[in-house]
Amino acid sequence: MNKFKNRIIVSCQAEEEEPLHGSDYMKKMAIAAIGSGAGGIRANTPEDVKAIRSITDLPIIGIVKDRSEDYTAFITTRKEHIDALVKAGADHIAMDCTDVTRPEELSTLFSHLRENYPKVSIIADISSIDDVKKVSTLKPDYWSTTLSGYTYYSKNAEKPDFKLLKEIISQSDIPVIAEGNYSEPGQVRKALLIGAYSVVIGSAITRPQLITKKFTEFVEDLKTRETNKAIGIDIGGTWIRYITTDIKGKIIKSGKVKNPSNSTKEKIFSTLKNVIDDLMSPDVKYIGISTAGRVDVSKGKILFATGNIVDWSSADLGTFIEKNYDIFPYVNNDSNCAALAQFYETEDTLDSLALITVGTGVGGGFIVNGHVMNGIKGGSGEIGHIIYPGNGKKCTCGKTGCIETLINGKNLLDIFTDEKKDDEKMKEYSEHFAWLIDTMNSTIEVEKIFLGGVILKYGDEILNSIREEVIRINPFFDPENICFTNSGEFAGCIGSAKHSILHPSEVKNE
Numbered sequence: 001m002n003k004f005k006n007r008i009i010v011s012c013q014a015e016e017e018e019p020l021h022g023s024d025y026m027k028k029m030a031i032a033a034i035g036s037g038a039g040g041i042r043a044n045t046p047e048d049v050k051a052i053r054s055i056t057d058l059p060i061i062g063i064v065k066d067r068s069e070d071y072t073a074f075i076t077t078r079k080e081h082i083d084a085l086v087k088a089g090a091d092h093i094a095m096d097c098t099d100v101t102r103p104e105e106l107s108t109l110f111s112h113l114r115e116n117y118p119k120v121s122i123i124a125d126i127s128s129i130d131d132v133k134k135v136s137t138l139k140p141d142y143w144s145t146t147l148s149g150y151t152y153y154s155k156n157a158e159k160p161d162f163k164l165l166k167e168i169i170s171q172s173d174i175p176v177i178a179e180g181n182y183s184e185p186g187q188v189r190k191a192l193l194i195g196a197y198s199v200v201i202g203s204a205i206t207r208p209q210l211i212t213k214k215f216t217e218f219v220e221d222l223k224t225r226e227t228n229k230a231i232g233i234d235i236g237g238t239w240i241r242y243i244t245t246d247i248k249g250k251i252i253k254s255g256k257v258k259n260p261s262n263s264t265k266e267k268i269f270s271t272l273k274n275v276i277d278d279l280m281s282p283d284v285k286y287i288g289i290s291t292a293g294r295v296d297v298s299k300g301k302i303l304f305a306t307g308n309i310v311d312w313s314s315a316d317l318g319t320f321i322e323k324n325y326d327i328f329p330y331v332n333n334d335s336n337c338a339a340l341a342q343f344y345e346t347e348d349t350l351d352s353l354a355l356i357t358v359g360t361g362v363g364g365g366f367i368v369n370g371h372v373m374n375g376i377k378g379g380s381g382e383i384g385h386i387i388y389p390g391n392g393k394k395c396t397c398g399k400t401g402c403i404e405t406l407i408n409g410k411n412l413l414d415i416f417t418d419e420k421k422d423d424e425k426m427k428e429y430s431e432h433f434a435w436l437i438d439t440m441n442s443t444i445e446v447e448k449i450f451l452g453g454v455i456l457k458y459g460d461e462i463l464n465s466i467r468e469e470v471i472r473i474n475p476f477f478d479p480e481n482i483c484f485t486n487s488g489e490f491a492g493c494i495g496s497a498k499h500s501i502l503h504p505s506e507v508k509n510e
């Protein structure tokens with residue numbers, strides 16, 4: 001009986017309160033599933049089993065769901081269920097083998113099956129490795145992870161429960177069927193590679209009401225958040241910029257206030273509070289903050305910063321904002337936020353991009369498949385601190401030789417002095433810049449590399465010079481893929497605000 005090894009089993013079930021309840025519907029579900037390659041069917045009630053047996057010779061796993069108030073076990077708990085299922089044509093019987101109360105002993109049900117129906121296989125539906133240990137002596141023909149998450153002692157299991165699948169496979173010689181919360185094709189692949197005998201898919205195929213809900217939830221979500229707004233704030237060395245936006249990305253308000261030099265954490269926090277207090281309204285549900293330094297996005301905390309805010313390292317923006325406004329903010333590095341702003345502007349055409357910002361230092365942000373790459377400690381995209389071979393200049397980060405000491409805003413200013421342009425310096429600058437672009441491209445290749453910050457002021461002259469140098473060192477690079485960003489001075493505000501309102505569920509998980 002190897003028929004469903006490495007196959008998909010489709011669970012065709014609709015209980016009384018469900019719209020597709022009825023044997024005829026379930027028969028047609030089974031026809032559809034078998035027509036597309038299913039290797040077996042799992043079905044509830046003798047009536048459904050009988051209807052499905054009339055159209056196929058494939059294995060049918062029969063169950064009877066009996067939700068009696070007196071017992072917790074609810075899948076095939078009585079001898080009479082077994083008799084009716086076998087009579088209807090089930091060649092496999094699955095039963096609840098978890099450690100809960102039941103009307104008839106498990107050993108009684110197993111003996112009943114073995115004695116009367118020796119050709120029928122027994123599938124033990126379990127929820128934990130302890131269930132497996134307890135039921136092992138009864139020697140079922142298969143284990144199935146069906147009930148993971150359903151017993152009080154498996155409530156916190158992952159969905160699907162790959163961990164349990166691995167555990168059983170490593171501790172038992174009996175084949176294991178993966179079942180419970182399999183909803184994506186990739187999960188099936190993973191389960192089979194772990195060593196599952198076969199995989200049961202249920203609701204993801206046979207419950208159209210749940211499939212529809214997966215889509216309508218997005219529509220409902222947009223509707224309920226239609227009037228929601230997000231505040232975006234960019235804490236820069238000289239200015240603190242701010243915007244308010246709605247879910248469609250319309251900028252409702254924008255402005256900036258001076259950030260005094262030698263500012264402290266305390267001063268910034270108080271400015272920040274004034275700014276947010278002014279912008280606050282009942283519609284504001286999200287706050288995004290773009291800031292210099294490395295950020296632990298999951299905590300909204302600065303891990304490391306240099307520059308003119310003296311004690312910015314360790315600034316805990318997450319706690320500060322949450323305490324004052326009851327909103328957990330999306331906090332990220334300014335270059336990452338600017339990259340997000342660029343991404344949301346070009347989302348229709350680009351899945352991946354990188355942004356290089358030139359200012360006091362040189363920052364970077366990478367977006368790959370729509371996700372900003374943060375790194376485990378916010379260190380991804382810190383491209384200004386890649387060491388340029390042979391460069392002996394000290395960097396503000398503490399290292400020697402960082403590329404940003406050669407291509408920052410000050411270096412640009414040296415090229416374009418007194419309306420005159422120093423050609424030699426420009427070539428040197430572009431060579432260094434091209435080296436950085438080629439290094440980035442060899443590390444993470446993206447569709448477009450955008451340049452932003454003060455470099456924008458110098459226009460096509462510097463852009464073309466950099467492009468030329470890039471092709472010189474890498475003839476395969478398409479120079480058109482290097483271009484200026486157009487998201488402007490509010491990029492940090494826009495990127496953080498849009499991300500906070502568009503993907504609120506990701507904010508704490510990044």
Ligand SMILES: [Zn+2]
Pocket residue numbers: 384385395396397398399402
């Ligand atoms: Zn450095």
